[in-house]
Amino acid sequence: MFPKLDPLLHSELRLAVMSILAGVDEADFSYLKKQTGATSGNLSVQIDKLTSAGYITVEKGFKGKMPCTTCKMTAAGREAFDAYVTALKEYLTTGA
Amino acid sequence: MFPKLDPLLHSELRLAVMSILAGVDEADFSYLKKQTGATSGNLSVQIDKLTSAGYITVEKGFKGKMPCTTCKMTAAGREAFDAYVTALKEYLTTGA
């Protein structure tokens, strides 16, 4: 009845990051930080987790002289996100 | 852009409980346990939290000779649930 929710996505900040990446091809650290309102530390940690899970890829480069970390959703990430959305709907529609 | 999600509802088990109660007037402990697949301990704790938050009320009585704990969603709980669903939608629809 209630499907298990992917714990990697059932997290406010990680979900926000995935939501952004789902609609945008790629986004850098600063952009994600501004959009989510998260602290750098928190964002850094959650990006790591999404990367380890294979849900996103991270590319480190420079924009001018400044370091710039760019994130991109993977196919696996897209699948997981879609599955999560589907699963969650079971919880949001009351049984009535 | 991304509204804060009520942490009391952003929990797999509590959300499942609220989802059930949203559609059913009232439900007892055993029923909730069966429907959610949760352990008794976990369910007990989460019911406490929802009660403390004023999202549900708990009535302890007997069904025959057996103790029976009945849960019911409050108006505040309903509001919180609706607000949570609304907020969550911001996360589920990709920005694209």
Next chain:
DNA sequence: TAATTTGGTTTATATTATAAACTTGTTTAC
């Protein structure tokens, strides 16, 4: 009447999210 089941609660543990502190390098102001 001894063992098992029902219906839970309490307590302990392991995970998680989050913030605080720190690092490296770059601008800007003096």
Next chain:
DNA sequence: GTAAACAAGTTTATAATATAAACCAAATTA
């Protein structure tokens, strides 16, 4: 030119959370 402030993160510590394990009391069954 150098000191102060800022950008872009990372690492580490802490606080909160979810979950399960252990426990308890009463009722039922063997």
